Amino acid sequence: MRILVLGAGAIGGYYGLHLAEAGADVSFLVRDRRAAQLARDGLVVASRGQELRRPVRHVQAGRIEAPADLVLLTCKAYDLDGALDAIAPAVGPETIVLPLLNGLAHFDALDARFGAGRILGGACYIAVTLTPDGTIHHASPGDLILFGPRAAAAPWQVETLTTLFAATPITARSSTTILQDLWEKWCMLAAGAALTCLMRGTVGEIMATDAGPGIADALISECRAIADAHGHAPRPPSATQTHRMLTDPASRWAASMMRDIDAGLPRLEADAILGDLIRRGTAAGIAAPLLTAAHCNLQVYAARAANA
Template structure:
């Protein structure tokens, strides 16, 4: 299978390496500086599930010519529109697209541009970082992927992608209801992320406070209400799993968006992870006050990191 991985960062680089180890023909679409670094030192991955340190194929947007069987998207949600423009020359008559992005709005955008019959569903549960030397490091040993077809047209390619990934280390699953799997992840991620960001701490930090458990339960409840209204009520087994993860007083987990705030990142995925959940709640007339408080917090952060924001006139 000929695969184009968009980016060779924390997620794209990690799973691109795993696909190479599985025997796939992988090329990374990267920016010129990243291409120079990869040419000089190869792709480097440090993981308890197995390291990777080898030369890789890389192209820049300007040199992208041929089409691919599969395009793996792993960019931040705020870079999706730019990524769509970048990959368009690589989309051939039978190319499928697999996004490992947060939230559900990305599927609306990809479907609108390429058609639902081209876009697979994918969810990755993993924590990775890219250090200043361009090396990828996995944090912890968790590596879970769920992939699946969102239409009959992509069932065969979904099975082929799963077969490749299943030969690499980590937990792999081929879902026959990938939209439900995507909602399961979004409920967990959004509930945890809004609390991590609003409270500026890990799950354990939040659980150590007087009202942390009650507020986390409220966040989960608001998320579950939106999922149910959208037609994807979570099964009790998933709810129990989410509660176990997000109500653990010993947990050091925090969403990547919380880490982005801690590092003073210029942009966040607040719109896709938190804001879009509010949009859907509003569509169904649901009250989600904790979501609104968290999103306001994220918007303030975004405003503070917008060039020239300090010179803007306040609201009257």
């Protein structure tokens, strides 16, 4: 199976490298600067106390010569339009696209461009960062990825991808309930992002305050109510895990958006993670005052960053 990974950043580079190590035919669609890094140093992942380095095939925009069997789409929501243009030459009649983006809004653009039947659902639970020297650092103890068809029967690529991942240290599962999985991750991520970004702290720091535990519970409840209104209330194991994660007094976790704020990055995924969820809540008659306050806060941050 020919796999094209959009970019060789934190998510795409991590999963793409492990698939290449497992013997998959993987190429990375990258920009000039990243292409130079890969040509010089190879693709490097630091994970679980070990460094994995290997040369990888890479191609730049406008130089794709044949369709892929599977396109792994790993980009930020605000880069989606450009990403669709970049991968379009690799999407042939039999190509399947696996997006690993947060939220659900990206499916509208992908379905319109390539057809809903060719777009899988995908969710990953992992903490990885890309350093300026091109090294991908894996910080979380685990790395779970879920993928599967959203409606129709699974295409052959799903079974092949499952087999390839089985030869890696990654925990990967094909799912027949991927939309439910996506809603559950979205609820966890939205509540966590709203909590840590609004309070500008880690979960543990917020839990040490008088109001922190109550605010965390309220945010979790707002997200759950919206998901429930759309027929996808988090199942008990997910609900329990989310509550444990976002109320742990010893936790040093903060959402990646919070880390972006700390780094002074001007662009955030606030609209995809919070804005779209709020809009879906409004459409269902569900009020979400704390999510709305967090989204407003992030809009102010983004406006200041844009004008700096």
